[in-house]
Amino acid sequence: MKKVIGLLTAVGLLTAPLANAETVTVSGSTSVAHVMEVLAENYQNKAQKSVEVQSTGSSAGIRAAKEGTSMLGMSSRNIKDNELNSEIKEVVIARDGIAAAVNKANPVKDLTQQQISKIYRGEITNWSEVSGEARPIVVVTRENGSGTRGAFEEIMDLQRTVNGHKVTAITPTAQVGNGNGMIKTIVANNPYAIGYISLGSVDDSLQALSVNGVAASDENIAAGDYHIARPFILLVNNKPHPSAQSFVDFIMSNDGQSIIAEQGYIRVQ
Template sequence: MKTKIISAVVVASSLAVSSAAFAGETISVVGSSSVSPLMEVLGETYAKSNDVTVEVQGPGSSAGIRVAHDGSADLGMSSRNLKTSEESPQIKEIVIARDGIAVVVNNNNPVTDLTKEQITEIYKGNVTNWNQVGGEDKPIVVATRDTASGTRGAFEDIMSLKKKINGIKVSAISQKAQVASGNGQLKTTVANNPFAIGYISLGSVDNTVKPLTIDGHKPSVAAIKAGDYSVQRPFIVVYKEGRPSKDALEFLTWIQSPTAQKIVSDKGFISVN
């Protein structure tokens, strides 16, 4: 996904105007589809008062960490902590926000609260009917994210949805689960299916789906800050030491400023200062 700013650069390029003359330095940011919408707003805001263009693409957290390692982008985005295999002394991590993961159902589903254990059993495929968790006698349609998703990785870690096969840790989510490529697609799946359950970024929740309370706690910024709602994860910017331009590092410093962090809060995420 690219910002409107990028489109302006594309138009300028088509008119044979150099991007350097049009908007100065280009800062490339690649990674998590959950972080991307927030990063787009931050990039657009920053570009209004700085001679830069911020290009944002959201193929997933794994891709964001990979581009940080290979240096093919200035900054990577991840919505999960790095795996041990992804860590390196050269890779720097900056938490720019925190986000809750909301477990959502269709608005017509009478279920309003589940325990973490019930959700885990649903995703493992051990609980398959809504009447097993206080709902109607209807089959549960489980929706999940693809394996490159940082949201899925964080969700699996938090909900104990990992298992070992031949000594290798793999996902314990049922192979019968429907797989969505992003927050938007998963939300649409749940909104269109009265028996579906899914999980999305708290910042993506709207009136098309119903977020469940978990162990009696509603997903909210206040509940996350208080430590009551435990299904949460960091939004991280990663980069390779020496790779980002001076402009990219200045942009990253600005993201941590009170001005940028107010944008983080206004967008429904948890600021880091």
């Protein structure tokens, strides 16, 4: 299973100000931060320049890049038109699957995309309805503002329109976990729970379900057979600071893309 790197609050000099030309600041998605911290560590060793990575969530990362409070923003969901401005561009650095994960003791190994959607809508509430034990399903979701949640809701048709605004269709009884780590902990400790996490964060503490008979794997995502997948995006100023551009160049280089692949994600070039 994929190697898991513990999320750090930051990489590099935590107290260095944004104005420090040698310090690249990156903030946003906790899922992207998982691999960004590894990229930052390798870049620091190679270039002898500091990189700070802060896990603040996709929405916060997009705002930080747009407002200039962070050199680079991270998002694990598609960017909405109203979240961008003419000064910011998107750079897709990797692709990742979202795994529907259950406790290792759960006998259910495969669900259809429709079944998962119905579970999260609260329309399927017992494991016996999907060939499991006669036990209530404990639904676990990410917090509002999470890029993983945003992508999952969009892909799984878990949004509805109220008064012209899109709102979540996830059952209000769902437990909420902040970050992939908390979702993993909840599911790993509850044999009747189901959650969703970045595929790159899956480890031996839980099991990723097959969806529509297709295993959650890099190969199946790359082939287009596993459909619960999303881009990892960097938000970059059109006229980035040279230090920030240098780090982006490293990420998109063969060395950076190889690190992305080693961490269990899909390289884009």
